[in-house]
Amino acid sequence: MNIISNQNISEFDLIKGCLNGDFRMQEELYKRFSAKMFAVCLRYSNNNETAQDLLQDGFIKIFKNLHRFRGEGSFEGWIRRIFVNTSIEHYRKKSNLFSTSEREEVLAEDSSLNALDKLAEKDIIKLVQELSPGYRTVFNLYAIEGYSHKEIGNMLNISEGTSKSQLARAKGILKKMVEKFLDEKRKSFIRK
Amino acid sequence: MMNEPLKNRFLNYEVPPHPSAWKTIAEELLQHDDLPGISKKMFNYEAPPPIDTWKKIKEALLAEQETAASPAVIAKSFAVHKLVAAACVTGMLVIGTFYISNYKNDKFNAGKLSETTERNKDAAPPPDSSKTGSTSVEETEQNEVAMTTVENSLKTNVGLNDRDMELQTTQVSHSLSTAVYDPEIIISTKPIRDLSGEIIQETDILDNGGQYISITSPNGQQTKISSKFLHMLLFINEDSDIDEMEGYFDKDLLESLAWRSTFQQWRNEIISTSFVPSSTNFMDILELKDLITKDQ
Numbered sequence: 263m264n265i266i267s268n269q270n271i272s273e274f275d276l277i278k279g280c281l282n283g284d285f286r287m288q289e290e291l292y293k294r295f296s297a298k299m300f301a302v303c304l305r306y307s308n309n310n311e312t313a314q315d316l317l318q319d320g321f322i323k324i325f326k327n328l329h330r331f332r333g334e335g336s337f338e339g340w341i342r343r344i345f346v347n348t349s350i351e352h353y354r355k356k357s358n359l360f361s362t363s364e365r366e367e368v369l370a371e372d373s374s375l376n377a378l379d380k381l382a383e384k385d386i387i388k389l390v391q392e393l394s395p396g397y398r399t400v401f402n403l404y405a406i407e408g409y410s411h412k413e414i415g416n417m418l419n420i421s422e423g424t425s426k427s428q429l430a431r432a433k434g435i436l437k438k439m440v441e442k443f444l445d446e447k448r449k450s451f452i453r454k
Numbered sequence: 455m456m457n458e459p460l461k462n463r464f465l466n467y468e469v470p471p472h473p474s475a476w477k478t479i480a481e482e483l484l485q486h487d488d489l490p491g492i493s494k495k496m497f498n499y500e501a502p503p504p505i506d507t508w509k510k511i512k513e514a515l516l517a518e519q520e521t522a523a524s525p526a527v528i529a530k531s532f533a534v535h536k537l538v539a540a541a542c543v544t545g546m547l548v549i550g551t552f553y554i555s556n557y558k559n560d561k562f563n564a565g566k567l568s569e570t571t572e573r574n575k576d577a578a579p580p581p582d583s584s585k586t587g588s589t590s591v592e593e594t595e596q597n598e599v600a601m602t603t604v605e606n607s608l609k610t611n612v613g614l615n616d617r618d619m620e621l622q623t624t625q626v627s628h629s630l631s632t633a634v635y636d637p638e639i640i641i642s643t644k645p646i647r648d649l650s651g652e653i654i655q656e657t658d659i660l661d662n663g664g665q666y667i668s669i670t671s672p673n674g675q676q677t678k679i680s681s682k683f684l685h686m687l688l689f690i691n692e693d694s695d696i697d698e699m700e701g702y703f704d705k706d707l708l709e710s711l712a713w714r715s716t717f718q719q720w721r722n723e724i725i726s727t728s729f730v731p732s733s734t735n736f737m738d739i740l741e742l743k744d745l746i747t748k749d750q
Contacts, residue, residue, distance in 0.1 A: 283519075285512065288512075288515070289508060289512075292508050292511065296502075296503050296507070296508075297500035297501060297502050297503065298498070298499075298500050300500075300501045300502065300503040301496075301499045301500055301501040304501055305496065310504075314503065314504060314507060317503055317507060318507060318510055318511050318514065321511050322511060322514055322515065322518070325515060326518070378492050379491045379492060379495070383495060383496060383499040384501075386492070386495075386496060387496075387499075387501075405492055405493060405496075406492065406493050406496045406497055407497070408493060408497075
């Protein structure tokens with residue numbers, strides 16, 4: 263089910279209405295950004311339920327901290343940053359984002375991921391959700407959000423080198439997962 | 455070259471980077487090339503959330519608002535308690551002021567009344583103390599009722615606050631107290647009259663501690679003489695107390711009637727002649743003696 267928002271309302275009016283506590287405007291803001299942000303939450307979480315919790319927490323944070331948005335940069339960028347941080351915080355609180363086993367894991371294979379481009383977004387999200395929280399976070403931040411390893415290091419309180427190695431391992435695992443996924447798909451196609 | 459502005463010199467200044475700089479950049483680009491199009495594809499991807507998510511968010515926001523509002527309610531109730539306490543203290547102060555004011559006025563008026571009573575003991579009838587006391591109690595009660603009525607009226611109609619109320623009630627209390635405890639004082643002194651009934655003395659002239667009385671001589675001049683002569687003068691003048699005086703004189707002299715006749719004779723002599731008693735020289739009594747004895 264697609265959520266249709268009223269595009270006639272300007273972003274300025276939307277923010278102003280939300281700041282005044284107008285529930286109609288808050289709902290409008292939700293309708294306008296919820297689909298994109300739910301996709302973000304799905305990428306950072308391991309299932310739909312957790313993604314839903316993250317979406318809820320993220321929007322509440324946005325409505326409570328909307329007065330902090332200074333209008334510098336895009337509003338969507340500010341919202342996205344809040345959702346990313348909410349997701350990171352969620353896994354940081356829950357457990358150590360980077361377990362020892364993940365750090366010690368060595369990937370000997372080349373981690374080229376050209377095959378990912380052939381998959382649909384929904385399938386990519388499913389595969390990403392199967393990654394461990396540390397790998398998934400670094401992969402999302404670097405490969406999709408476009409943060410540098412230095413920025414990721416600062417955000418996750420890890421070194422730049424750790425960020426790089428985490429990404430390399432994430433890519434190696436994803437490559438195997440993509441190959442497996444494509445193989446199963448091919449087999450099911452042949453059966454049909 | 456030397457004349458070229460410093461700004462332009464630095465604007466065009468070039469420093470060659472380290473040869474390994476491009477290698478680092480190229481490596482970074484290659485790493486991103488491992489993920490062709492995935493960033494663009496996934497960055498703008500939209501996934502519709504479940505229908506009831508907004509309902510949950512709205513409920514959470516309302517719960518947040520209620521939680522934020524609850525300290526305000528506590529603060530409000532605290533403010534109400536403070537107001538009640540302040541009103542009680544103000545009420546006690548007003549009542550205290552009222553009673554202290556009454557007590558002072560009672561004392562003042564009691565002193566004033568006793569002084570007046572003593573001053574007018576002889577001249578005026580003594581005040582009925584029991585009646586005055588009961589009147590005072592009644593008036594105090596009326597005053598309290600009036601105070602309560604005025605206070606309620608001010609609170610209801612004007613909407614004054616406690617501080618204004620205190621000022622207003624103090625003023626009203628003062629004016630009521632003044633009205634009740636300042637009765638009109640009437641000093642009734644018995645006037646001294648001549649034979650024709652005209653008042654010949656001013657009452658304040660007689661107020662000299664009872665040692666002297668003032669008399670008016672036949673030429674109209676007023677003179678102070680000892681109060682010992684008062685009874686005699688009243689007797690001679692045949693005042694209204696003549697019967698009482700007669701009894702007094704008869705008891706001591708037993709010749710009142712004879713002397714009255716004699717005095718009347720002398721009076722007639724004095725009036726018919728040019729004899730005028732002097733107010734400053736007592737020697738005119740010799741002239742009076744010659745006058746009243748010339749026929750004897």
